[in-house]
Structure formats: C-alpha cells, structure tokens
Amino acid sequence: MIKFFLMVNKQGQTRLSKYYEHVEINKRTLLETEVIRSCLSRSNEQCSFIEFKDFKLIYRQYAALFIVVGVNDTENEMAIYEFIHNFVEVLDEYFSRVSELDIMFNLDKVHIILDEMVLNGCIVETNRARILAPLLILDKMSESI
C-alpha cells in the first residue's frame, strides 16, 4: 500500500503531502527533507526507485517538481511509477497545462483529485473522466451559487 504521497520542489519546499499512515507532525518534515535529499542526489542514469528505511520510494521529476510516493513492499514499483504519471496527466487536464503555481493556489482541489485516485493507500481509480467528474460537478455548483 501507499504510505505517503509528496510533491516537493527542488528547493525542498513541500507543495503537497498526504500520509496514509499516521506519522507525527515533527517527523513528517524530517521525513520530507530526507526524502527530497535522496531524490535530488540521484543522477539521470539511476533508476527511479530508492530503498529508504523500510519503504520504497518511487519518484518522478517534472520540471522543478518532484513527485515522490512511498510504498511498502507489496506494491509494484512500475505500477506506482505509472500512477504518478497518471496523476500528473489528470492535473494537466483539469488545470490545462498545470504548473507548480496551480498546485499551490488550488491545493484543496489537488487533494480532491488525489483522494479520488487513492483511498487508504490503494489505487482506486485511474480513469481521468471518472476522477474529474465529482470535481467538475463541484465547480459547477460553486459557480452557480
């Protein structure tokens, strides 16, 4: 299962964090810094999977933003790797050419999308249309108010 989902930029600032297993708040920042450090120190030839403490980290870099997912060993690394890309594609569709700023200013919407895709550490939906459906309805509702 997925333990956590992070979006961190190159300067080490967390843009989004979601933990599927409770981690103490002070430990979280520590974890995030360590994670980003290991990701930043990787070169291009190295693979995207890192073994970190007792989980595996799967990361992907999109411009200046790293998306890192920590999983336990039952998960398939390639599956998560593709899942990260799927997530980014969904964001791209919703925000039309998503950038880091979009994520910063619409954090709650990004969370909604993530929650549609992952539940309790398991990937639950990968179809873009279905993921975005509730969000689009929500938007319509809020517009009509």
Add this chain to the structure above:
Amino acid sequence: YLQASAKYISQCIDEIKQELKQDNIAVKANAVCKLTYLQMLGYDISWAAFNIIEVMSASKFTFKRIGYLAASQCFHEGTDVIMLTTNQIRKDLSSPSQYDTGVALTGLSCFVTPDLARDLANDIMTLMSHTKPYIRKKAVLIMYKVFLKYPESLRPAFPRLKEKLEDPDPGVQSAAVNVICELARRNPKNYLSLAPLFFKLMTSSTNNWVLIKIIKLFGALTPLEPRLGKKLIEPLTNLIHRFSVSVLISLSSGMPNHSASIQLCVQKLRILIEDSDQNCEFLSVPAPGACVALGLSIPHDSPVGLARAPACSIDMLYQGFWPVTRPGARTGASGASEGPGALAPPFQVLSVWPGAWGWGSAHVTPVAGRPAHRALLVRRHLQEPQQTLEAMLRPKVTTLPGHIQAVYVQNVVKLYASILQQKEQAAEPEAAQDVTQLMVERLPQFVQSADLEVQERASCVLQLVKHIQKLQAKDVPVAEEVSALFAGELNPVAPKAQKKVPVPEGLDLDAWINEPPSDSESEDEKPKAIFHDEEQRHAKQRQPEAEEEELARRREARKQEQANNPFYIKSSPSPQKRYQDMPGVEHIPVVQIDLSVPLKVPGKYLHRRGVKAKRDRETQTLKQAPGSQLAAQSPTRGSNSRTASPAAPEGSSVHDGVPVPFQLPPGISNEAQFVFTIQSIVMAQKLKGTLSFIAKNDEGSTHEKLDFKLHFSCTSYLVTTPCYSDAFAKLLESGDLSMSSIKVDGISMSFQNLLAKICFHHHFSGKASDVAGRWGGFTRGEKSVSVDGKCSDATLLSNLLAEMKATLAEC
C-alpha cells in the same frame, strides 16, 4: 528570512483564530483551508480540531470537503475529539449524495480509530452493496482499514468481501482483490480456500495490475500448498509469454520450483537486465532468494549494482551477488564452481567501502556461511587489509556460529600472508612483526572455541604464526613462504569423487589392519565387491557371498520386487538380471489366498491356466503352510466374457492366460494386481477365474488349480462426486432422466443405521438431512422404506435398485 517568515506565520495563525471564532461557515472553511496548508508546512494545528469538526458538519459539500480534508491530514488516534465525529460520519455515510458519502469514506480512511471502526463497521458493510460502484469501491477499500483497527469486523464482513471479488464493476473487483491480497499477506493460511476463485480471476482478468496482485498473492500461498504451485505453472507460463516487466518481477519471486518455468523467467529477465531503461534493470535484479533460485548472472559493469548498493544493507548485497555463477549455471545456493568474472561488482563496491569490514552486527550472520569464504577471497583487492585483519580478529567474532568462525580463521591467515608480503616488500620489518604479534595475541580466542574445526584450524595457524615470529626475530624473510601456502587453486571436490578413485593394485581396503577375528574369505573377491555400488551402502555386507543360496535369495527378492509393480507383467523372467538387496521380504504386504474355501461356479467363466513353472536351484519344500506357497509362473488364458477383459500383455490374444509374475518360496506371501477393463457398467458382472499353479517339493511337482469368482455389482462402479445445489437442481429438472423406485417393507433397523448401511455398501454419500437433495428420495414410512432414483440409463437404474433392495431386505 526565517525570523520574518516565522513572524508572518504567527500573524496568519492569529488571523485564522479570529476567523474561526466567527459564525460564518464560509469564513471558517477558508480558515481551515489555510490551516491545512500550514499543517503541510509543518505547523501543528491540532488545537483547531473542534473547529475542523464544525466545518465537517457543514451542509454544503465544498465546505464539508475542506473539513474532511483537514481532518484526514491531522486527525489521528490521539485526537480526543474524534468521538464527536462518529455521528456526523454516520450521517454522511447514509447521505443520498454519493459525493458526500464518498468524501466521508475517503476522509475516514485516514483517521479511523478502533472505536470509530467498531461503531461504523456495520454502516460501511452495507455500503459495500451500494448501488453505485463509486461508493462500493471506496467502501471495500476502507474495510481493510477497519479490519486492521477492529479485527472482529472481519468475520461478518468477509462473505461480502468475497462477493465483491465477482462484482461486475472492474473497479470494485480490483478493490476487493487489493484488500484480500493485503489481508492474505498477513495471514495466508486463512485465504487458501479462496485460491480457486483467484485462479479463475487470474485466467479471466485482463487488468494487468489486478493480475500482478493476484500473482503476488499466489506467491505467498504456494509455500503452504504445494499442489497449488503445480497447477499454477501453466497459466503463469502463459502470462509470462504475454506480458513483460512487472509481471515477471513478481512472478520470479513467487515462482514454484519448476525448472522449465524458471528457465523461461531467466530468459526474460536476462533481456530485461540489458534493457536501456534503468528502471527495468533495477527491477530485474530480483530479491536475494529469487536470485539464488534463478542462478542469474549480472553484467559486470552494470551500474545497477552500484546504484542499489548504497541503499541496501550489506547482507542483501552479498546474497544478491554471491550466488551468481557462470551464466546458464543452475545450481543451488553455492554451486561447486565459481565464476571469477561474476565476482567483479562487489569488489568495486568493497573498494569503496573499506569500512564494510567493520562487521560487528548481526548483519554478518545472514551473510556469512558459504558465501563468506568466497567473499573473503577479496583480500587481494582490498585497499586496507590491515584494518580488515584487525576487524576480523575482534573478540566479537567468537560469537558467530562455528562454521563461520572456521571460515574466518582460514581467511585471516590469507590476509595475514598478503599483509606480510606487502610489508616486506615495503621494507617495513617492524610492521610485519607487529602484524605477527597481533595474530599471536588474537588467535588464542579461536583456539578456545567450542567448535572443533575452529579449534583445529586456529591451533594450526597459531603454531605457524609462532614459528614465523621466531623466524622474523632472526630477520628471515618469511612472506614468500607463507604466501606459497596459498598458491594454486584448490578446486572443490565433489562428494562422490572419493568413490571414483581407482583402488591401486594390491591395496585391499577391506582387509583387516589388525589380526582378523575370523577367517577371511578369498582375497580376490573383495576388490570386486568394492565396485558394486549397491553393496557400498550396506555396511554389514562386508562378507562376500559365494554361496549359491545367497544368490538365489537375491534373485527371489528381485522377482518379488518386480511382482509388486502392478504394471510389470513379464512373460519370461531372466535369471541374468542383477538383483538388488531388498529390505526384507517379510515386509511385503500379504494377501492370503485361502485355498480351502470351495468356490461357486455360476455365470460366465474366465480361465487362467498355468502352463509352466519357473524353476531355479532352490530346494525348498513348498507344502509346509497353506496359502502361501505358490510357485506359479504361468501365462493364463483370457476371458470368455464379453464385457470384461484383463489387461493382457501386448501381443497376446484374448484367450491367453495372464501370468502371475512371481514364485513363492515357503513361508513367503506375495501379492499381484491384475487390471480389468469393464466395458459396460449397467449390469452386474461376474468374473470367474482359475488360478493354476505348480507346487514343487522334494518328491516332485504337482499341478494344482484354484477357482475363484469375483462379483462386480453395479454399485461398485459408483463414484461419489460432489454436486452443488444449483447443479443438482438443474440435473433433476432436465428431462432426460428416467425414474424408477422400489419399496421394501418390514424394516427393523433405525433409519440412520439403514442409511449408513446403504451408503457403505453401495458407495453413496449423504447424511440424513441431505438425503432429500441427493440421489434418491428416501421416504420414511412405518417400517418401510422406499427408494426413488433417477438416472440417465434405465438398465443401470433398475439393476442398482435391485441391489439396494437386496441390501435393504437384510435390514
């Protein structure tokens, strides 16, 4: 900058607190939203828990969502206000809007506590059968969390969960698979019963991710159920051919021990390793155990190893690399041969890590063992042998298991030799002497070891080192000689090699070194005895058997061994065959043929004629005890009956007899099996036979006959097959069954006993409660029982019922 930002943030927090005090829910929601962001940055917001709950209870979805989001981010088991959420969540779960329910479920999954789980388990269970798949999916997944927190909920929910495996919506299905895989990972035994269902899913599912999960699940289950492994081989092989990468990885770790499939895996994995995508490469360096099992070779210059190494612990590194042998080799954990090239990667790593030798921890134990000594061959490539030597001689090493210590000692000497050489070449005699002194100081701890091998090696080495010390004191260069001790490769010796060493002429390994206590047999027989492989196994069989009796007995034992093989029917035995020793003829199972019972001869006949007996040099009387002294070697005649024919040897006609393939010396019993093919089961069959044999005694031989009859009733062909209720109902409904019944009066036995008797004699299965749903209907009357039956063949049915009537009549 930091100070400024801290100030700004505390300002913001004050603002937020103000906003939270206001009544406007929109403002509150916004505040909570900001709090969520702050929490992400690392600021604790648990003081706002109550406000978050307020926002969760908003009726508008947007605000509610914000509340749940904040809750999922910061609530945990320690949050004491969680209890207040129970009712709210319950309301949301039963809300008409699926999105409300959805958001509640999602949020709940992050902060469910045992209390919440207990209270809400039922609600969530009902949601698993919601009309909308959107909800069902979420409910299924959250059940896993609920199970974790509140295990008692698993039992009632489990049947529903199983149902979800066959849910029409693929999303729900994969959610169910996910949950069950996670559950099974913790406790595989309980989920073995689901294996057939998963098997079906595996073969029918097209969703790759689901397949991967299922395969992993099977990987966990196969160690518990070996038959499962065999069944899986075929579909797994198909899958390997269809898919690549991820499936393979999980397969390779879960593969049962089947060489063909392993070979296939290895082929594909080898392709992957060379793949340019480093991710593929990484994944194709499988876990230690799998690597061992697959005997993979890893390319020398692969950066994979190095990339992986820093993150791995040392033992994983070694286990991952050391069993590597030549490509194509398929040996177990430590093959007898070493591929020198394959050892390259770890050398590079070790040169980076001289400190890797500072093992003081338990890491050593899993590593060491057979790979350890090879690991330590690395000595020549080490940059810091001195440090290594010191590390290896530390007192902590004595806590390791004996065989590892033995390896250590051996390699300490090698290291020592190379250090000596180094020092002498560098013209540092004092350093060389220091090293020697170190050895002298530290070796005694091994000499005192409880393990014999360690003791022996250590004492040898200690003596050597002391001698070296003396020489060094005289300034004699010793390094060359010491290194010479290790010159040349000693190839490992196969365990059977000793046997293959030819015995030199004149050497008698069996001759007594001391005065033999008894007469020894002729010398020339013994060397022959050595080359008989079988005899080497019997330590007691040192005395050669020159006597004819012994040879004859062996021949007999061989024949009996052949006789026990039901498929062995020989037409003419050959006494030239080699016979193996049997454990003891008394252990052969006995079937007594009671000669004294007269046999009835109705019906059709099957004749078996004895024609000749095989005779050898035995001179034993055969009529000592009845029933067990037949020396019959007889081709027998085939059957006259139209419907039964024995499995006659190839090329013989129907009227030939079937030979009984053994002879019986006195006091010996034996058993032979003869296979008959019945061509029609709708009627009872009677098989009559004659066993002809020749009994030989001192006076001569007599030809005797034994008639017998075998009755095959219809019910003896009945095989119980399980029949589930819907299949059975379909069967009954189908129109092509004929019906018949019998009635028997005057039953005195109780119904249960009667039923048991019927079931036993006629090979039915069933319990009194099941009876109505089974073969026939047993209606219970006043001491009379009627049996109704339905069958596709009327003749069979009537015969069957007649037989049952006969049985019942006896009750």
